[in-house]
Amino acid sequence: MGTVMNPSSTSDLKAPQGRGRGRLQLLLILLLTIGPMILATGMYKYQFWVPDSRIYHGELIGNGQNRTDLGVQADEQRWQLLVSAPNECATDCQQLVYLARQIQIGLGRDASRASHALAVGQALASDYQAKLAREYPQLQRYPLDLSQYGRMSQGKPDAQLWIIDPHGNLVLRYDARANGKDVLNDLRQLLKLSNIG
Structure with a gap:
């Protein structure tokens, strides 16, 4: 007769991996929303990656x-x-x-x-x-x-x-x-x- 695993113990084993994936998804979402604002602020403040061409005349x-x-x-x-x-x-x-x-x-x-x-x-x-x-x-x-x-x-x-x-x-x-x-x-x-x- 084989041993039957307790279903609650298998879900306990998978929980940390699922929690880690959720944290990674949250981090990616935050990076995608806040990242461009941080990049744009840095570009403006430190004048890097600013195109040389302009479309205005004054x-x-x-x-x-x-x-x-x-x-x-x-x-x-x-x-x-x-x-x-x-x-x-x-x-x-x-x-x-x-x-x-x-x-x-x-x-x-x-x-x-x-x-x-x-x-x-x-x-x-x-x-x-x-x-x-x-x-x-x-x-x-x-x-x-x-x-x-x-x-x-x-x-x-x-x-x-x-x-x-x-x-x-x-x-x-x-x-x-x-x-x-x-x-x-x-x-x-x-x-x-x-x-x-």
């Missing part, structure tokens, strides 16, 4: 600075094309103001998602002020805090164009030689990827 402002850091106090809840000039709004500044309005119009059906604005450190000439009131009725105007602006503009006295997101974060910066088509393409891409504003 200078990316990716350090969390906002409109207030630029020296502009505003409460705009849409994407904004902001022209800044620490001095008077000379020819390069006026060209960027025109460009900002054209870019907003160029957005077509998405035009309502963006606004255009001007921030200057000095008072505008009376003839240009009259022109703005007449030809740019939707242009928002702000004073520019020059002490704040000097740190952000890296001492550049030229007019600059900024794309600012609906939370007030600085996204891209362009100088006075900016190509309107490139800026429009950048803004369209941002609007396409964004679900805010």
Whole structure:
């Protein structure tokens, strides 16, 4: 007569192996969910495996600075094309103001998602002020805090164009030689990827 094994003793023998498999599965699930976040954080912080090519044309402002850091106090809840000039709004500044309005119009059906604005450190000439009131009725105007602006503009006295997101974060910066088509393409891409504003 052969010996019959107790069923409870065989299940006891298999339990540690099953428990080990469950732990391994849990570890793999955690690694697959948390691992990419850890990798992305490391890539951003230590700048490794970052592709050299880029799809935007302006200078990316990716350090969390906002409109207030630029020296502009505003409460705009849409994407904004902001022209800044620490001095008077000379020819390069006026060209960027025109460009900002054209870019907003160029957005077509998405035009309502963006606004255009001007921030200057000095008072505008009376003839240009009259022109703005007449030809740019939707242009928002702000004073520019020059002490704040000097740190952000890296001492550049030229007019600059900024794309600012609906939370007030600085996204891209362009100088006075900016190509309107490139800026429009950048803004369209941002609007396409964004679900805010």
